[in-house]
Amino acid sequence: MRRLTDHRVFRPLPFAIISAGAFLCASANAQTPGNWPLDRQVDEAFQQVMRAPADMEAGLNYARLLVQDGNYEGGIAAMERLLLDPAAHPAVRVELAVLYYRLASYSMSEALLRQALDDNRLTGEQRTAAENLLRDVSKRNQVSQFDGVLVFGVRAQTNPAARSDRDTVLSGGLPLAVAAPFKPKSDTDLQATLRLDHRYDLGTQNEAAVVSSLVAQVIKYSSSSGSRLSASQADPYNLALVEVTSGIRFKPSATGAPGLTLRPHLIVGTLSAQGHKYLDSYGVGLDAGYLINERTVIDAGYEYRNFDYASRIDVPNANLLGGPDNLFRVRLTRELSPGTALSGELRARFHRTDRDYYDYDGYEGRLTYAFSYANPFVANGGAWTTSIWGGVHQRHYQAADPSVDPTRKRRDTEWRIGIGNTVALSTAWSLLIQVEHMDTDANLPNFRNKNSSLFGAAAYRF
Structure with a gap:
């Protein structure tokens, strides 16, 4: 069963940071030719600073090029030197606050932003960006932090029930014509998703905090109504999901491995x-994250769940379907440039039940490229984020299912590709649209299917 969660791996920076950072490199090449290699531009900018130490523009150019080259700590040092000048423009403090934010030094970031906003010379877009970033930083500096997102959307799919696209399937190894009610059928659904996250800082030296999350989702298909169940359910299910996780996040070695x-x-x-309990799950997990450098992060996780299916007329042998499920994942994310990132993720899942022909091992690879940019149609209209993703998922079942084909084990290969766009309307509201296509190639015709989907939604972050 597919989990009802967003599969994208890239979460863009808040618009406040993108806006504040938009002018971070705006004039990075003002005093050095833009067609030079970046390391040469950095060297030349350094020489300009040495020739004219009091030149504020030369100092800013050097600091911004260091940041563009991924040297955030060097950029911070260069900007802090500029602030020794009492006449330094407050925009320098905003740029420095953005860098401290990137390094998770939220207290330093907040102090710099407040100083910048107290200066009347900070106006226009720079002041707006600083105010937006200050709201975000102030929340992160609180002992108890609460945030969440609510998404309302509509989705159209060509084959939401994943029905076979073949005219004949197998039953006990013999060909069987597919009846009309069980052939692929398009449908539309309305859905609402709520995610709430809470973090309580324990105030310890290892930055320990109790981190909890709640995910709730409801999906209502236009073709499905009522709550009556049948042994041969033809229409897709209306679904309702609730999942809660809670644990303590900490740094096991704040000095020896500060990035872990x-x-x-x-x-x-x-x-x-359909309004009836389908399954319960419970288990444990372990998340790990490691900041390799300012632009590269790796995170991994392990989850153990036990599935317990409810006895229902539409779930034959429900007592045989439950059992343990083990999931391993690892993801590497690299920021290619401010607002642009590439992520690769690998997953391995081992699902076990009381019958070996329900057991499977699954292996999945995903790749996502995402980039944020200013609204191309409206000046000062907020940021857009475009994500492009693709992946392949293989499932290998442990034994042949005699009800399908007693001589062949099931093998599935699922290909997925998609593109999505997020339009920021304000600091709280955004619009989302996604297009995705999935093609499942299986060695048994019963499980060969295709599905294309179009999803549009409005999101509110609080």
Whole structure:
């Protein structure tokens, strides 16, 4: 069963940071030819600073090029030197605050932003960006931090029930014509998703905090109504999901490995279909993250869940479907430039039940490229973020299912590609649109299917 979560791996920086950082490199090449290699531009900018130490523009150019080259600490040092001049423009403090934000030094970032906003010379877009970033930083500096997102959307799909696209399937190894009600059928659904996150800082030297999250999602298909169940359900299920995780995130060695964080946690979830309980799940997990440098982060995780299916007329042998599920994942994210990132993720899942022909091992690879940019149609209209993703997922079942084909084990290869765009309307509201296509190639015709989807939604972040 597919989890009802967003599969994208890139979460863009808040618009406040993108806006504040937009002018970070705006004049980085003002005093050095832009067609030079970046390391040569940095060297030349340094020489200009040495020739004219009091030249504020030369100092800014050098600091911005260091940041563009990924040397955030060097850029911070260069900007702090500029602030020794009492006449330094407050925009320098905003740029420096952005860099401290990137390094998770939120207290320093907040102090710089407040100083910049107290200066009347900070006006226009720079003041707006500073105010937006200050709201974000102030929240992060609180002992108890709460945020979340609510998404309302509509989705159109060509084959939401994942029905076979073949005219005949197998039953006990023999060909069987597919009846009309069980052929691929398009449908539209309305959905609402709520995610709430809470962090409580324990005030310890290892930055320990209790981190909890709640995810709730409801999906209502236009072709499905009522709550009556049948043994041969033809229409897709209306679904309702609730899952809660909670655990302590900390740095096991704040001095020896400051970039490493761990979060052991508990997992509890339930899923209902057509208004009736479908399954319960519970388990434990461990999340790990490691900041390799200012632009590269690796995160990994392990989750153990036990699935318990409810006895229903539409779920044959429900007592045989439940069992343990083990998921391993690792993801590497690299910021290619401010507002642009590339992520690669690998997953391995091992699902076990009381019957070996329900057991499978799954292996998945995903790649996502995402970039943020200013609204191309409206000046000062907020940021847009475009994401392009693709992936492949293979499932290998442990034994042949006699009800399908007693001589062949099931093998599936699922290909997925998509593109999405997020339009920021304000610091709280945004619009989302996604197009995705999925093609499942299986060695058994029963499980060969295709599905294309178009999803549009409005999101509110609080």
